[in-house]
Amino acid sequence: MSVLHLLGTAGDGGAETYFVDLVRALARAGVGQAVALRRHAAREAALKAAGVPVKVLGFGGPIDILTKTAAAGYGRLNGAKLALAWMNRAARHTPKGPWARVGRLGGYYNLKYYDGFDVLVANTEDIAEWIVNQGWPAGRVRYIPNFAAAPPETLPVARESLSTPAGAPLLLAMGRLHEAKAHDIALQALALTPEAWLWIAGAGPEEARLKSMAVALGVDRRVRFLGWRNDASALYRTADVCVFPSRYEPLGNVVIQAWAHGLPIVAAASQGPKALIEDGRDGLLAPVDDAQALAEGVRRLLADERLRARLARRGAQRVELEFSEAAVVAQWKALFSDYGAL
Numbered sequence: 001m002s003v004l005h006l007l008g009t010a011g012d013g014g015a016e017t018y019f020v021d022l023v024r025a026l027a028r029a030g031v032g033q034a035v036a037l038r039r040h041a042a043r044e045a046a047l048k049a050a051g052v053p054v055k056v057l058g059f060g061g062p063i064d065i066l067t068k069t070a071a072a073g074y075g076r077l078n079g080a081k082l083a084l085a086w087m088n089r090a091a092r093h094t095p096k097g098p099w100a101r102v103g104r105l106g107g108y109y110n111l112k113y114y115d116g117f118d119v120l121v122a123n124t125e126d127i128a129e130w131i132v133n134q135g136w137p138a139g140r141v142r143y144i145p146n147f148a149a150a151p152p153e154t155l156p157v158a159r160e161s162l163s164t165p166a167g168a169p170l171l172l173a174m175g176r177l178h179e180a181k182a183h184d185i186a187l188q189a190l191a192l193t194p195e196a197w198l199w200i201a202g203a204g205p206e207e208a209r210l211k212s213m214a215v216a217l218g219v220d221r222r223v224r225f226l227g228w229r230n231d232a233s234a235l236y237r238t239a240d241v242c243v244f245p246s247r248y249e250p251l252g253n254v255v256i257q258a259w260a261h262g263l264p265i266v267a268a269a270s271q272g273p274k275a276l277i278e279d280g281r282d283g284l285l286a287p288v289d290d291a292q293a294l295a296e297g298v299r300r301l302l303a304d305e306r307l308r309a310r311l312a313r314r315g316a317q318r319v320e321l322e323f324s325e326a327a328v329v330a331q332w333k334a335l336f337s338d339y340g341a342l
Contacts, residue, residue, distance in 0.1 A: 002341040004080040004099070006071060007037040008059035008089030012203070012228050013176055014253050015106050016043070018146055019086055022332070024050045025147065029329045031336065034078045036071050042230075053078065059089055067093040075099060082341035088113045100339040107250045111136065118339065124251050126275055142335060146253050147328035148260035148319055156238040157231065162199065162224045169196040169302045172239035172263070174232065174254045175246065177204030177225075182268065184213055185245040188291035191217045193298050198243075201235055203228040236261035241301050241308075246270050247288055255283065256323045259315030264308045266297035282314040 003026070007019055020043055026033060027050045034053040037043060047054050055074050057067045072095035075083060082100045085091040091103050091113040100118040105127055111134055114120060119140045122128035128143040159166050171190065175181040183200055187210065190198045200210070200223065207225065214220040229235060236242070242258040244267040252272030258265040259282065267273035269285045277283035284301065286293035301308050321327070336342045 002032045002079070002081045003034075003336060004071075004075045004078065004083045005033060005035045005037075005086065006083060006090040006094055007035065007043075007086045008093060009087060010038045010040055015087065016040075017232075018106075018253065019043075020046050021147075021149075022328075023047060023052055025325050025329050026332060027052055029333065031333065031342070034074065034080070036074055057093070059093055062092075064093070068095045071095050072097050082336055082339050085114075085117075091117070100341070102335070102339070105131070119335070121335070124272060124275060126271055127250055142331075144331045144335070145323055145328060146251065146256060147325045148253070148256040148323050149325050150236070150257075150260045150262075151233055154231075154233040154237055157234045159238065162226070164197050164199070164224065168222075169193075169241070170239045171196050171198045171241050171243050171298060172235055173198060173200045173243050173245070174202065174235070174257075175244075176202045177206040177210060179206060180246060180248040181206075182245040182247045182289065183210050185268070185289060185291045185294060186243050187214055187217055187219060187223065189243065189245070189295035189298060190219045190222060192292065192295035193302075196298065196302065197222045197224070199224045199226055199235065199239065201226045201229045201232065232257065233261065236263050239263060241266065241298055243294060243298060244268065244273060245286070245288075245291075245294055246273070249273055252276055256319060258283075259312075260319045260323070262312040262316060264301050264311045265315070266294060266301065268294070278314075282311055282318055284311070 036055045036057050038059045039056045044054050057070050059067050080099045083094050084102045085094040086104050103114040103117050103120045106123050121142045121144050123146050125143050128141050131141050132138045173186045214223045242263045242265040244254045249270040249272040255276045266284045268288045279285040284297040286297050
Protein backbone atom coordinates (compact mmCIF):
# COMPACT_ATOMS: atom_id res chain seq x y z
CA MET A 1 0.00 0.00 0.00
CA SER A 2 1.32 3.43 -0.88
CA VAL A 3 -1.39 5.98 0.00
CA LEU A 4 -3.29 6.37 3.27
CA HIS A 5 -6.41 8.52 2.94
CA LEU A 6 -7.87 10.17 6.04
CA LEU A 7 -11.46 11.48 6.14
CA GLY A 8 -12.75 12.81 9.44
CA THR A 9 -16.30 13.90 8.58
CA ALA A 10 -19.37 11.77 9.23
CA GLY A 11 -21.96 13.57 7.11
CA ASP A 12 -23.00 13.33 3.49
CA GLY A 13 -22.02 16.02 1.06
CA GLY A 14 -20.26 16.73 -2.19
CA ALA A 15 -16.75 16.42 -0.74
CA GLU A 16 -17.52 13.07 0.87
CA THR A 17 -19.12 11.76 -2.31
CA TYR A 18 -16.12 12.80 -4.37
CA PHE A 19 -13.77 11.24 -1.81
CA VAL A 20 -15.32 7.84 -2.50
CA ASP A 21 -15.33 8.47 -6.25
CA LEU A 22 -11.62 9.31 -6.31
CA VAL A 23 -10.53 6.44 -4.07
CA ARG A 24 -12.42 4.00 -6.29
CA ALA A 25 -10.95 5.58 -9.43
CA LEU A 26 -7.44 5.29 -8.02
CA ALA A 27 -8.13 1.66 -7.16
CA ARG A 28 -9.17 1.01 -10.76
CA ALA A 29 -5.87 2.58 -11.82
CA GLY A 30 -3.92 0.16 -9.64
CA VAL A 31 -2.89 2.56 -6.86
CA GLY A 32 -2.34 0.80 -3.54
CA GLN A 33 -4.47 2.49 -0.87
CA ALA A 34 -5.99 2.23 2.57
CA VAL A 35 -8.52 4.51 4.25
CA ALA A 36 -8.95 5.72 7.81
CA LEU A 37 -12.34 7.35 8.30
CA ARG A 38 -15.04 8.21 10.76
CA ARG A 39 -17.80 5.63 11.00
CA HIS A 40 -20.19 5.73 8.02
CA ALA A 41 -21.67 2.40 6.99
CA ALA A 42 -22.38 3.27 3.36
CA ARG A 43 -18.91 4.71 2.73
CA GLU A 44 -17.24 1.78 4.44
CA ALA A 45 -19.20 -0.68 2.29
CA ALA A 46 -18.47 1.19 -0.96
CA LEU A 47 -14.74 1.29 -0.28
CA LYS A 48 -14.52 -2.32 0.81
CA ALA A 49 -16.42 -3.34 -2.33
CA ALA A 50 -13.68 -1.59 -4.32
CA GLY A 51 -11.06 -3.69 -2.55
CA VAL A 52 -9.72 -0.83 -0.41
CA PRO A 53 -8.88 -1.64 3.25
CA VAL A 54 -10.79 0.52 5.73
CA LYS A 55 -10.23 1.33 9.39
CA VAL A 56 -12.76 3.28 11.46
CA LEU A 57 -11.29 5.85 13.85
CA GLY A 58 -12.85 8.44 16.14
CA PHE A 59 -11.64 11.70 14.54
CA GLY A 60 -12.91 13.56 17.58
CA GLY A 61 -12.29 17.07 18.88
CA PRO A 62 -9.12 18.62 20.33
CA ILE A 63 -9.02 16.24 23.31
CA ASP A 64 -8.98 13.15 21.07
CA ILE A 65 -5.44 11.83 21.52
CA LEU A 66 -6.14 8.33 20.23
CA THR A 67 -6.96 8.89 16.55
CA LYS A 68 -3.56 10.24 15.52
CA THR A 69 -1.75 7.37 17.28
CA ALA A 70 -4.06 4.78 15.74
CA ALA A 71 -3.70 6.35 12.29
CA ALA A 72 0.10 6.21 12.62
CA GLY A 73 -0.04 2.55 13.50
CA TYR A 74 -2.39 1.83 10.62
CA GLY A 75 -0.11 3.69 8.20
CA ARG A 76 2.96 1.77 9.31
CA LEU A 77 1.08 -1.54 9.20
CA ASN A 78 0.17 -0.88 5.58
CA GLY A 79 3.50 0.57 4.48
CA ALA A 80 2.19 4.05 3.71
CA LYS A 81 4.45 6.37 1.75
CA LEU A 82 1.96 9.25 1.59
CA ALA A 83 -0.85 10.36 3.92
CA LEU A 84 -3.61 12.34 2.21
CA ALA A 85 -5.85 14.39 4.52
CA TRP A 86 -9.30 15.37 3.30
CA MET A 87 -10.34 18.61 5.01
CA ASN A 88 -9.43 20.16 8.35
CA ARG A 89 -10.55 17.51 10.82
CA ALA A 90 -8.56 14.84 9.01
CA ALA A 91 -5.54 17.16 8.76
CA ARG A 92 -5.59 17.72 12.53
CA HIS A 93 -5.33 13.96 13.07
CA THR A 94 -2.79 13.18 10.34
CA PRO A 95 0.34 11.92 12.09
CA LYS A 96 3.95 12.55 11.24
CA GLY A 97 5.78 9.46 10.09
CA PRO A 98 7.87 7.93 7.33
CA TRP A 99 5.47 9.36 4.77
CA ALA A 100 4.75 12.63 3.03
CA ARG A 101 1.73 14.52 4.34
CA VAL A 102 -0.57 16.01 1.72
CA GLY A 103 -3.68 18.12 2.35
CA ARG A 104 -6.50 18.20 -0.16
CA LEU A 105 -8.44 21.49 -0.01
CA GLY A 106 -11.82 22.02 -1.61
CA GLY A 107 -12.33 25.46 -0.09
CA TYR A 108 -10.63 28.36 1.65
CA TYR A 109 -9.68 26.39 4.74
CA ASN A 110 -7.77 27.54 7.80
CA LEU A 111 -4.19 26.60 6.94
CA LYS A 112 -3.15 26.22 10.58
CA TYR A 113 -4.29 22.59 10.38
CA TYR A 114 -1.73 21.90 7.63
CA ASP A 115 1.36 23.24 9.38
CA GLY A 116 4.29 20.98 8.52
CA PHE A 117 2.56 19.31 5.56
CA ASP A 118 4.67 18.68 2.47
CA VAL A 119 2.19 19.86 -0.15
CA LEU A 120 -1.37 21.15 -0.47
CA VAL A 121 -3.64 20.18 -3.34
CA ALA A 122 -6.37 22.62 -4.35
CA ASN A 123 -9.26 21.59 -6.57
CA THR A 124 -9.55 25.01 -8.20
CA GLU A 125 -6.92 27.40 -9.51
CA ASP A 126 -8.43 30.18 -7.41
CA ILE A 127 -7.97 28.18 -4.20
CA ALA A 128 -4.38 27.37 -5.20
CA GLU A 129 -3.67 31.07 -5.72
CA TRP A 130 -5.31 31.92 -2.40
CA ILE A 131 -3.09 29.37 -0.59
CA VAL A 132 0.03 30.99 -2.04
CA ASN A 133 -1.26 34.43 -1.05
CA GLN A 134 -1.54 33.17 2.52
CA GLY A 135 2.23 32.65 2.48
CA TRP A 136 2.42 29.00 1.50
CA PRO A 137 5.39 28.29 -0.84
CA ALA A 138 4.17 28.17 -4.44
CA GLY A 139 6.32 25.12 -5.18
CA ARG A 140 4.36 23.14 -2.58
CA VAL A 141 0.91 23.83 -4.01
CA ARG A 142 -0.74 21.73 -6.72
CA TYR A 143 -3.96 22.26 -8.63
CA ILE A 144 -5.81 19.02 -9.36
CA PRO A 145 -9.49 19.42 -10.28
CA ASN A 146 -12.30 17.03 -9.52
CA PHE A 147 -13.34 14.63 -12.24
CA ALA A 148 -16.84 13.87 -13.41
CA ALA A 149 -18.21 10.70 -14.91
CA ALA A 150 -21.59 9.59 -16.23
CA PRO A 151 -21.96 5.82 -15.95
CA PRO A 152 -23.39 4.73 -19.31
CA GLU A 153 -25.63 2.12 -17.74
CA THR A 154 -27.48 4.64 -15.54
CA LEU A 155 -31.15 5.08 -16.43
CA PRO A 156 -33.26 8.20 -15.77
CA VAL A 157 -35.59 8.30 -12.79
CA ALA A 158 -39.22 7.64 -13.65
CA ARG A 159 -40.84 11.06 -13.26
CA GLU A 160 -44.13 9.55 -12.18
CA SER A 161 -42.33 7.99 -9.20
CA LEU A 162 -41.96 11.54 -7.90
CA SER A 163 -45.41 12.72 -9.00
CA THR A 164 -44.00 14.84 -11.82
CA PRO A 165 -45.73 15.14 -15.21
CA ALA A 166 -43.80 13.36 -17.95
CA GLY A 167 -43.99 16.27 -20.37
CA ALA A 168 -43.27 19.16 -18.00
CA PRO A 169 -39.93 21.00 -18.26
CA LEU A 170 -37.91 19.70 -15.33
CA LEU A 171 -35.26 21.70 -13.46
CA LEU A 172 -32.73 20.05 -11.14
CA ALA A 173 -30.98 21.74 -8.20
CA MET A 174 -28.29 19.77 -6.37
CA GLY A 175 -26.69 20.59 -3.03
CA ARG A 176 -27.15 20.79 0.72
CA LEU A 177 -30.15 22.71 1.99
CA HIS A 178 -27.96 25.49 3.28
CA GLU A 179 -28.12 29.24 2.84
CA ALA A 180 -24.92 29.20 0.77
CA LYS A 181 -26.56 27.00 -1.87
CA ALA A 182 -29.32 29.60 -2.47
CA HIS A 183 -32.14 27.17 -3.11
CA ASP A 184 -34.42 30.06 -2.14
CA ILE A 185 -33.32 31.78 -5.36
CA ALA A 186 -34.19 28.62 -7.32
CA LEU A 187 -37.68 28.68 -5.79
CA GLN A 188 -38.14 32.35 -6.69
CA ALA A 189 -36.99 31.61 -10.24
CA LEU A 190 -39.48 28.74 -10.42
CA ALA A 191 -42.26 31.18 -9.51
CA LEU A 192 -41.25 33.15 -12.62
CA THR A 193 -41.25 30.00 -14.78
CA PRO A 194 -44.81 28.72 -14.37
CA GLU A 195 -44.52 25.87 -16.87
CA ALA A 196 -41.56 24.20 -15.12
CA TRP A 197 -41.15 21.78 -12.21
CA LEU A 198 -38.19 21.62 -9.85
CA TRP A 199 -36.45 18.76 -8.07
CA ILE A 200 -34.14 19.75 -5.19
CA ALA A 201 -31.74 16.99 -4.14
CA GLY A 202 -30.08 17.55 -0.79
CA ALA A 203 -30.60 17.66 2.95
CA GLY A 204 -29.75 20.28 5.51
CA PRO A 205 -30.85 22.89 8.05
CA GLU A 206 -32.82 25.04 5.59
CA GLU A 207 -35.38 22.34 4.74
CA ALA A 208 -38.29 23.65 6.80
CA ARG A 209 -37.74 27.25 5.71
CA LEU A 210 -37.50 26.31 2.03
CA LYS A 211 -40.66 24.22 2.17
CA SER A 212 -42.52 27.11 3.82
CA MET A 213 -41.17 29.46 1.19
CA ALA A 214 -42.38 27.17 -1.59
CA VAL A 215 -45.89 27.36 -0.12
CA ALA A 216 -45.70 31.14 0.24
CA LEU A 217 -44.59 31.50 -3.39
CA GLY A 218 -47.36 29.20 -4.57
CA VAL A 219 -44.92 26.74 -6.19
CA ASP A 220 -45.11 23.87 -3.68
CA ARG A 221 -47.19 21.81 -6.13
CA ARG A 222 -44.32 21.99 -8.63
CA VAL A 223 -41.41 21.31 -6.24
CA ARG A 224 -40.12 17.98 -5.00
CA PHE A 225 -37.68 17.95 -2.09
CA LEU A 226 -35.81 14.69 -2.63
CA GLY A 227 -33.52 14.67 0.41
CA TRP A 228 -30.03 13.18 0.19
CA ARG A 229 -29.77 10.91 -2.86
CA ASN A 230 -27.29 8.25 -3.88
CA ASP A 231 -28.50 8.24 -7.49
CA ALA A 232 -27.23 11.65 -8.62
CA SER A 233 -26.34 10.36 -12.08
CA ALA A 234 -29.91 9.20 -12.66
CA LEU A 235 -31.23 12.61 -11.60
CA TYR A 236 -28.93 14.41 -14.03
CA ARG A 237 -30.15 12.11 -16.80
CA THR A 238 -33.79 12.89 -16.00
CA ALA A 239 -33.81 16.71 -15.91
CA ASP A 240 -33.97 19.20 -18.79
CA VAL A 241 -31.96 22.01 -17.17
CA CYS A 242 -29.66 22.17 -14.14
CA VAL A 243 -29.94 25.28 -11.95
CA PHE A 244 -27.06 26.11 -9.63
CA PRO A 245 -27.66 29.43 -7.84
CA SER A 246 -25.05 29.09 -5.05
CA ARG A 247 -24.04 32.29 -3.31
CA TYR A 248 -20.70 30.77 -2.28
CA GLU A 249 -19.10 27.95 -4.25
CA PRO A 250 -15.31 27.50 -4.40
CA LEU A 251 -15.52 24.81 -7.11
CA GLY A 252 -18.97 23.99 -8.41
CA ASN A 253 -18.72 20.23 -8.89
CA VAL A 254 -22.36 20.33 -9.99
CA VAL A 255 -21.24 22.22 -13.12
CA ILE A 256 -18.80 19.48 -14.08
CA GLN A 257 -21.32 16.74 -13.35
CA ALA A 258 -23.99 18.46 -15.43
CA TRP A 259 -21.52 18.70 -18.32
CA ALA A 260 -20.64 15.03 -17.99
CA HIS A 261 -24.32 14.10 -18.25
CA GLY A 262 -25.09 16.35 -21.20
CA LEU A 263 -27.32 18.59 -19.09
CA PRO A 264 -27.32 22.33 -19.85
CA ILE A 265 -26.78 24.52 -16.81
CA VAL A 266 -27.65 28.00 -15.54
CA ALA A 267 -25.48 29.00 -12.57
CA ALA A 268 -24.92 32.00 -10.36
CA ALA A 269 -21.59 33.69 -11.00
CA SER A 270 -20.04 32.75 -7.65
CA GLN A 271 -16.33 31.88 -7.47
CA GLY A 272 -16.28 28.33 -8.80
CA PRO A 273 -18.98 28.44 -11.48
CA LYS A 274 -17.71 31.78 -12.78
CA ALA A 275 -14.22 30.29 -13.17
CA LEU A 276 -15.56 27.18 -14.91
CA ILE A 277 -18.31 28.43 -17.22
CA GLU A 278 -17.74 30.43 -20.38
CA ASP A 279 -21.04 32.28 -20.44
CA GLY A 280 -23.04 31.43 -23.55
CA ARG A 281 -20.51 28.83 -24.67
CA ASP A 282 -20.82 25.91 -22.24
CA GLY A 283 -23.39 27.27 -19.80
CA LEU A 284 -25.22 30.41 -18.74
CA LEU A 285 -24.31 32.66 -15.83
CA ALA A 286 -26.59 34.91 -13.78
CA PRO A 287 -25.63 37.41 -11.08
CA VAL A 288 -25.60 36.03 -7.54
CA ASP A 289 -28.94 36.41 -5.73
CA ASP A 290 -30.77 37.42 -8.93
CA ALA A 291 -33.83 35.20 -9.30
CA GLN A 292 -35.07 37.17 -12.30
CA ALA A 293 -31.84 36.58 -14.21
CA LEU A 294 -31.79 32.91 -13.24
CA ALA A 295 -35.36 32.52 -14.50
CA GLU A 296 -34.50 34.33 -17.73
CA GLY A 297 -31.63 31.90 -18.30
CA VAL A 298 -33.90 28.94 -17.65
CA ARG A 299 -36.59 30.23 -20.01
CA ARG A 300 -33.97 30.92 -22.68
CA LEU A 301 -32.77 27.32 -22.53
CA LEU A 302 -36.24 25.80 -22.44
CA ALA A 303 -37.22 27.79 -25.52
CA ASP A 304 -34.14 26.94 -27.60
CA GLU A 305 -33.37 23.27 -28.19
CA ARG A 306 -30.38 24.09 -30.38
CA LEU A 307 -28.86 26.24 -27.65
CA ARG A 308 -29.32 23.45 -25.10
CA ALA A 309 -27.62 20.98 -27.43
CA ARG A 310 -24.73 23.34 -28.18
CA LEU A 311 -24.03 24.09 -24.53
CA ALA A 312 -24.24 20.41 -23.63
CA ARG A 313 -21.89 19.43 -26.45
CA ARG A 314 -19.29 22.01 -25.43
CA GLY A 315 -19.59 20.98 -21.77
CA ALA A 316 -18.94 17.35 -22.70
CA GLN A 317 -15.82 18.45 -24.56
CA ARG A 318 -14.59 20.33 -21.49
CA VAL A 319 -15.02 17.21 -19.37
CA GLU A 320 -13.14 15.05 -21.82
CA LEU A 321 -10.20 17.47 -22.00
CA GLU A 322 -9.99 18.72 -18.42
CA PHE A 323 -12.21 16.79 -16.02
CA SER A 324 -12.27 13.18 -17.14
CA GLU A 325 -11.39 10.42 -14.70
CA ALA A 326 -8.31 9.48 -16.74
CA ALA A 327 -6.95 13.04 -16.84
CA VAL A 328 -7.44 13.67 -13.12
CA VAL A 329 -6.15 10.28 -11.96
CA ALA A 330 -3.01 10.83 -14.04
CA GLN A 331 -2.34 14.06 -12.12
CA TRP A 332 -2.77 12.33 -8.77
CA LYS A 333 -0.47 9.51 -9.83
CA ALA A 334 2.15 12.05 -10.87
CA LEU A 335 1.96 13.63 -7.40
CA PHE A 336 2.20 10.26 -5.68
CA SER A 337 5.21 9.39 -7.81
CA ASP A 338 6.94 12.65 -6.88
CA TYR A 339 6.72 11.63 -3.21
CA GLY A 340 7.75 8.00 -3.73
CA ALA A 341 4.27 6.60 -3.24
CA LEU A 342 4.11 4.71 -6.55
